[in-house]
Amino acid sequence: MNEAPFPPARRARDPAATQRSILDAAFIEFSDNGLDGARVDAIAARAGTTVRMIYYYFASKDGLYRAVLEHAYAGIRTAERALGLEALPPEDAIRRLAEFVFDYEEANPRFVRLVSIENIHRAAHIARSETIQGLNATVISTIGAILARGQDAGVFRRDAEPIDVHLLMTAFCFFRVSNRHTLGTIFGQDPLSPALRGRHRGMLVESVLAFLRAR
Amino acid sequence: MNEAPFPPARRARDPAATQRSILDAAFIEFSDNGLDGARVDAIAARAGTTVRMIYYYFASKDGLYRAVLEHAYAGIRTAERALGLEALPPEDAIRRLAEFVFDYEEANPRFVRLVSIENIHRAAHIARSETIQGLNATVISTIGAILARGQDAGVFRRDAEPIDVHLLMTAFCFFRVSNRHTLGTIFGQDPLSPALRGRHRGMLVESVLAFLRAR
Amino acid sequence: MNEAPFPPARRARDPAATQRSILDAAFIEFSDNGLDGARVDAIAARAGTTVRMIYYYFASKDGLYRAVLEHAYAGIRTAERALGLEALPPEDAIRRLAEFVFDYEEANPRFVRLVSIENIHRAAHIARSETIQGLNATVISTIGAILARGQDAGVFRRDAEPIDVHLLMTAFCFFRVSNRHTLGTIFGQDPLSPALRGRHRGMLVESVLAFLRAR
Amino acid sequence: MNEAPFPPARRARDPAATQRSILDAAFIEFSDNGLDGARVDAIAARAGTTVRMIYYYFASKDGLYRAVLEHAYAGIRTAERALGLEALPPEDAIRRLAEFVFDYEEANPRFVRLVSIENIHRAAHIARSETIQGLNATVISTIGAILARGQDAGVFRRDAEPIDVHLLMTAFCFFRVSNRHTLGTIFGQDPLSPALRGRHRGMLVESVLAFLRAR
DNA sequence: CATGAATGAGGATTCATTCAT
DNA sequence: AATGAATGAATCCTCATTCAT
Numbered sequence: 001m002n003e004a005p006f007p008p009a010r011r012a013r014d015p016a017a018t019q020r021s022i023l024d025a026a027f028i029e030f031s032d033n034g035l036d037g038a039r040v041d042a043i044a045a046r047a048g049t050t051v052r053m054i055y056y057y058f059a060s061k062d063g064l065y066r067a068v069l070e071h072a073y074a075g076i077r078t079a080e081r082a083l084g085l086e087a088l089p090p091e092d093a094i095r096r097l098a099e100f101v102f103d104y105e106e107a108n109p110r111f112v113r114l115v116s117i118e119n120i121h122r123a124a125h126i127a128r129s130e131t132i133q134g135l136n137a138t139v140i141s142t143i144g145a146i147l148a149r150g151q152d153a154g155v156f157r158r159d160a161e162p163i164d165v166h167l168l169m170t171a172f173c174f175f176r177v178s179n180r181h182t183l184g185t186i187f188g189q190d191p192l193s194p195a196l197r198g199r200h201r202g203m204l205v206e207s208v209l210a211f212l213r214a215r
Numbered sequence: 216m217n218e219a220p221f222p223p224a225r226r227a228r229d230p231a232a233t234q235r236s237i238l239d240a241a242f243i244e245f246s247d248n249g250l251d252g253a254r255v256d257a258i259a260a261r262a263g264t265t266v267r268m269i270y271y272y273f274a275s276k277d278g279l280y281r282a283v284l285e286h287a288y289a290g291i292r293t294a295e296r297a298l299g300l301e302a303l304p305p306e307d308a309i310r311r312l313a314e315f316v317f318d319y320e321e322a323n324p325r326f327v328r329l330v331s332i333e334n335i336h337r338a339a340h341i342a343r344s345e346t347i348q349g350l351n352a353t354v355i356s357t358i359g360a361i362l363a364r365g366q367d368a369g370v371f372r373r374d375a376e377p378i379d380v381h382l383l384m385t386a387f388c389f390f391r392v393s394n395r396h397t398l399g400t401i402f403g404q405d406p407l408s409p410a411l412r413g414r415h416r417g418m419l420v421e422s423v424l425a426f427l428r429a430r
Numbered sequence: 431m432n433e434a435p436f437p438p439a440r441r442a443r444d445p446a447a448t449q450r451s452i453l454d455a456a457f458i459e460f461s462d463n464g465l466d467g468a469r470v471d472a473i474a475a476r477a478g479t480t481v482r483m484i485y486y487y488f489a490s491k492d493g494l495y496r497a498v499l500e501h502a503y504a505g506i507r508t509a510e511r512a513l514g515l516e517a518l519p520p521e522d523a524i525r526r527l528a529e530f531v532f533d534y535e536e537a538n539p540r541f542v543r544l545v546s547i548e549n550i551h552r553a554a555h556i557a558r559s560e561t562i563q564g565l566n567a568t569v570i571s572t573i574g575a576i577l578a579r580g581q582d583a584g585v586f587r588r589d590a591e592p593i594d595v596h597l598l599m600t601a602f603c604f605f606r607v608s609n610r611h612t613l614g615t616i617f618g619q620d621p622l623s624p625a626l627r628g629r630h631r632g633m634l635v636e637s638v639l640a641f642l643r644a645r
Numbered sequence: 646m647n648e649a650p651f652p653p654a655r656r657a658r659d660p661a662a663t664q665r666s667i668l669d670a671a672f673i674e675f676s677d678n679g680l681d682g683a684r685v686d687a688i689a690a691r692a693g694t695t696v697r698m699i700y701y702y703f704a705s706k707d708g709l710y711r712a713v714l715e716h717a718y719a720g721i722r723t724a725e726r727a728l729g730l731e732a733l734p735p736e737d738a739i740r741r742l743a744e745f746v747f748d749y750e751e752a753n754p755r756f757v758r759l760v761s762i763e764n765i766h767r768a769a770h771i772a773r774s775e776t777i778q779g780l781n782a783t784v785i786s787t788i789g790a791i792l793a794r795g796q797d798a799g800v801f802r803r804d805a806e807p808i809d810v811h812l813l814m815t816a817f818c819f820f821r822v823s824n825r826h827t828l829g830t831i832f833g834q835d836p837l838s839p840a841l842r843g844r845h846r847g848m849l850v851e852s853v854l855a856f857l858r859a860r
Numbered sequence: 861c862a863t864g865a866a867t868g869a870g871g872a873t874t875c876a877t878t879c880a881t
Numbered sequence: 882a883a884t885g886a887a888t889g890a891a892t893c894c895t896c897a898t899t900c901a902t
Contacts, residue, residue, distance in 0.1 A: 123396035181338035553826035611768035
C-alpha cells in the first residue's frame, strides 16, 4: 500500500565521509574565493551533499570556515614536528627548517591564501579556536631550542629571538606565494617560476644564516 | 522669508570633491572589509553622498575598487621616487630603501591589506589597469641601478638580481603587517609592537646587506 | 494557550500550488505589461508568495516568462488536438478549424498579447524552449492532412500549402485581437464588438474557403 | 582674460536637425526594444546629443514616444493618399491597395513593431494624440468609396463594410511581419522568405477579391 | 540522518528626470 | 540653446539560514 517498500535512502553515506567531503570542498571554496566570496551552495554542490548537511554538521558558514582553518593549521604543524630538528646541528636545523617552510608554502598555496584571508578578517576566527591556539606555540619553542644550541656552540649571535627567526624565514616563503599574483602582474614574471625558485630557495637559507652568524 | 540661511547640505556641485570623498571612503571600506565584504551603501554613507553618485563617477563597485587600487599604488611609487637613491653610495641606498619600505608598509596598513585582498582575487583588477602596470616597473630599475653601482664597486655579489632584492626586502616588511593578526593571535605578541619594531627594522637591513655582501 | 486557531497563512508547504499560483500571476502580469513592464514584486504579491519563491522555482524573471510562454502555447495546442478534424469532410474541417482559431484568440486575449510581446523580443525565449518547439509542428501536419484530403477529393486547389492556410486563418483572428486597441482608437469602433463579431467570423471562413476552392 | 575667446559651442547644430536626429534615434530604439525596453540614454547616444536635449524638446520619454508614433503613422497615411485609387476601376483599386499594404508593412517592419508595442500599451498614447486620430479616418472613407463604386457596378457584394475590408487586408499583411519571429521559430521557415513572398502576395489579393465577389 | 520548501534581509545596479549654471 | 552634476525611487536578484516532515 505504501509507495516504496524500501526507504528512499538516496545517499546513504557514512557521516564521517560526508563531513570530510564537506570539509574538503569548503577548503577549496574558501581558499579560492575568500570567506565572503565563498558560497554555501557551491560548497554543498562540490561536496556532493546538500546545504542542509553543512548546517547539520557545522552549524553555520562561519563554523565551517573555522573548521577548515583548524584543519589547515593542523597540517603544517604536524609536518613541522616530523622534521626531527632536534637531532641536527644548529645550522643544519635552521637550514632544514627554512627549506621546509619554503617548500611547504609553495606546495600549499591554498593554505597560504587561507591565512591571508583570515588576516583580512583580523584573525577573528582563529582567535575563537582553542585548537589553533594550542597548536602553534610549538614552532617558537622548536626554534628557541635550536637557537640556544647554536648560541651555546658560539655559531649564532646571542641577541636573536625565536620569533625574529620565524618571521624572517616565513615572511619570504609566504610572501612569494601570497603575493604571487600582484608580483607576477606588475613585474611580468611569476615569482614561482622554476627560473627563480632555486635561486630564491638558496637566498632564503643564506640570508637567514648570514643574519644569525653576524657579530 | 523662510529661505534657508545656509545652502542645502547636499548637492555640493563640486565634482572633484565628490569624487575624492568617494575614493577616500572606498579606500577605507575596501581595505577594512575586502572587495566582497565592502558595501556600496556604507561607502556612500561614509562619503556623504548617495550610492547613485558612485555609479555616476565609477560605473560599478569593481570600477571604484580599481580606482582605489590605482590611487594606492600611485602613492607608494610617488614616495619611492622622492628618496633620491641615485645620489647615495650603494650600501646606503639599499639601507635607505629597505627602511623606507619598512616604514611605509607599517604606516600604511590599509595599502598592505588592499594588496592582500587583490591577491585573493588573483590580481584580476590590476591586470586590467594600465595605470598600475606602468607605475611599477620603476622600482626594479631603481634597484637595478643601485646593484650595478655596488657590483662595479666590488661591494655587492654579482649574481644578485633586482627582483630578488625587491622580494627579500618587501617580503619581510609586508608580511609583518599583512599577517599581523594571525601572528599576534598565535604567538601572543603583536609583531608591530614597539618592543619588536626597532629590532626588526635593524634585522631587515642587516639580512639584506649580509646577503648582498656575501661571496 | 495562545496558539493560533488557524494555521499560519503563508508557509503553504504545497509546492505544486505555490508554483501554479506563481505561474498564474505571472501570466497575468506579463500579458498585461510585457516582459520589461512586468514587475517581479507584483507577480509575487498577486501570487500570494514572496519574490524569493519565484527565484526558487523559476530561477529568474526570464525563466518565469519562458515557463508562462510554454504553458500558454501548450494550452492552444491541446485545445487544437481535441477538435477531431480527421473525422470531418475537408471543407467542414477547415471551417471548424477556422472557427476554433477565431474563438480561441478572442477568448484568450492574454495569449495573443503574450505572443505579440514575444515577437517584440524576436522570439528569443521560445527559441530557447524545446517544449514549445516540439508542440507546434502538429498544426501544420494537421492542416496538411486536411488539404491532402480536399485535394484528392477535387474540392481544394492543388497549389495551397499548409503554412499558407495557417497564416491566412490565424492572421485575421490574431490581428483583430492583437490590434484591438489601435484599431478601436483610430476607427472609433471596437473590432471585438458584438456588432462586428458575427460578420467577421463568417468572413473568415468564407475568405479561406473561397481561396481554397479557387481554380 | 576669459579662457576661451570663442564660445565653447561644441555641437552648434541647428535645432531642427537636433530634433530630427532625436526622433530618428528614438524611432529605432523604441521599435527595437519597446517603450519599456528603450533607454533614454541610448537614444541620446544614437542621436549624438545629450539626454538633456531630449527633455528640452520632448519633455519626457513618453512625449518622445508619442512623437515617434505620430511620425510613423503620418508616413503610411501619406503614402496611401498618393496611390490615386479614385481613378481606378473598383477591383483594380482593391488590388492596388492590398498590394500597397502588403509591400508597405513588409518594407517597414519598425512601423509594424511600433504598432504592436502600442497595442501592448492598449493604445494609450495614440489615444492622447489628436494628430493621429485625425490622420486615420481617411483610409476607411477611401475604401468606402471604392466599395460603393464596386457595389454600384455589381461586382462587389452589398453587405461588405469598409472596416471589414480594411481588417481582412491589413491583418494578413501585418501579421506576417509582426509575428515573423514566432512563426519563423515554430515552423522553421521565415514567413518573409522570398520563397513565400510572391505566393502570399497573390493569396492576399485573391482572398480579398474572392470575398468581395461572393454572392 | 536526511530533505525539499520556505524565508527575510540586504545587495548591486538602473532609470527617468531635474537642478544650477 | 545647451550642459554636467545630481537624485530618489525602483528593480532584479542573492545569500545564509530555518521549518516541517
